[in-house]
Amino acid sequence: MxxxxxxxxxxxxxxxxxxxxxxxxxxxxxxxxxxxxxxxxxxxxxxxxxxxxxxxxxxxxxxxxxxxxxxxxxxxxxxxxxxxxxxxxxxxxxxxxxxxxxxxxxxxxxxxxxxxxKPDIWWNKKLCLFPWAENYVTVPLKGIGKIKDKFSGVVKKGWRLSLITGLIFGLGVGVFYYKTADVPDAIYADSGISDYWGGEKVKLDRNNLPADFQGEIIGTADGNTDLYVLKGNIIWLELIRGTVTVGIAGVIAGWCVTIILCGIYFGLMDKKRVRK
Known part of the structure; x- marks a missing residue:
């Protein structure tokens, strides 16, 4: 390529x-x-x-x-x-x-x-097209500092648990995706949206495919458009790419959910201490 x-x-x-x-x-x-x-x-x-x-x-x-x-x-x-x-x-x-x-x-x-x-050069002269352009508008954001402090505290307390949970969850969903993903026997890519490749080309109609068709079509398939036929390692690489993507998303999701749960837990514990 x-x-x-x-x-x-x-x-x-x-x-x-x-x-x-x-x-x-x-x-x-x-x-x-x-x-x-x-x-x-x-x-x-x-x-x-x-x-x-x-x-x-x-x-x-x-x-x-x-x-x-x-x-x-x-x-x-x-x-x-x-x-x-x-x-x-x-x-x-x-x-x-x-x-x-x-x-x-x-x-x-x-x-x-x-x-x-050289302040006297003509292109260094200031030009104000709109007289109101120099006015400043202040939008107060109350509570942002408190939220930031609470979030930082939760992350410091629960970073190990959230990291471990995220890694385990990401590994789990990645393996699940790898085992259950539908793997096509070939990928048919629209030549109009792909890099030039001198390999095999076919024409397929998305609405009139063979009964045993197990491929994946990317782009237009109207029976008149050339489609590149991609087989072999590219199929495996696409599966690995999808697995890694799902795994990373799982890690992030697991980390976020754990942080939220830790925040709720720490908040409840703080309330109990205040009551006592």
Whole structure:
């Protein structure tokens, strides 16, 4: 899968035109050709200029984080930059690319420093579009501090019990899922929503399946759409992934329920002590 993604990136870099403001591709050899590498995606779809701006933004931000020894931010950015080699989310300017928050912070800090050094530059002039924008609205949150203190106390008292209970419950539900889950003999994935793969393709109609059909269909199956046929280790990996997911959810659920029960128990015990 990874080789296919990088091979497709090589195709776009060597066989397609790179422009200043991006290119829209209409003559691809296959409709399933796509770019999964964020860097190649930005360069090809948005062009050299935006690619250079984003690269400079990352360079300046990382340089600043290194100077300030902000290890957590650097670790997060490193993770995203490495993952961007095989995923296109870095070109997504919405919620997926969290590193843009750090770049934005760096940008505003630099502008603030520039404003303090050269306050007379025209782009450093303050502009108030709405006169009411500088007003502050205070919303009192009464009782939040008490709730936080009580919750912290319950966690400190019952963390061992809640952790053990959560682990046991998570292990139990994970094993139960593994033993009872319906395991398909094959997965049929819609080629339109999947990475390109040169393997077997079939066409299935979800409303007219064979009587002995034991597979799992992902996406559209209308009899006209190509479906990739996935068998072997992918089936086992999907089962393991589901088991781990259910197990983690079980651990969290067991921990939360135990904490709630501990809170109720400790609360009742405190009331009894007060009465005595």
């Amino acid at each position: 990874m080789n296919t993604r990088w091979n497709l990136s090589r195709y776009f870099l060597t066989e397609q035109r790179i422009s200043l403001f991006g290119t829209r591709f209409t003559d691809l050899p296959d409709k399933d050709y796509n770019i999964d590498c964020s860097y190649v995606y930005i360069l090809m779809y948005y062009g050299i200029i935006l690619f250079a701006i984003i690269s400079i933004g990352y360079f300046v931000t990382i340089r600043r984080e290194v100077k300030l020894m902000r290890r957590k931010e650097l670790a997060i950015m490193t993770g995203f930059l490495v993952a961007g080699m095989s995923e296109p989310f870095m070109a997504n300017l919405s919620f997926k690319n969290l590193t843009l928050i750090f770049i934005g912070e760096c940008y505003y800090v630099i502008l603030k420093e520039l404003q303090e050094k």
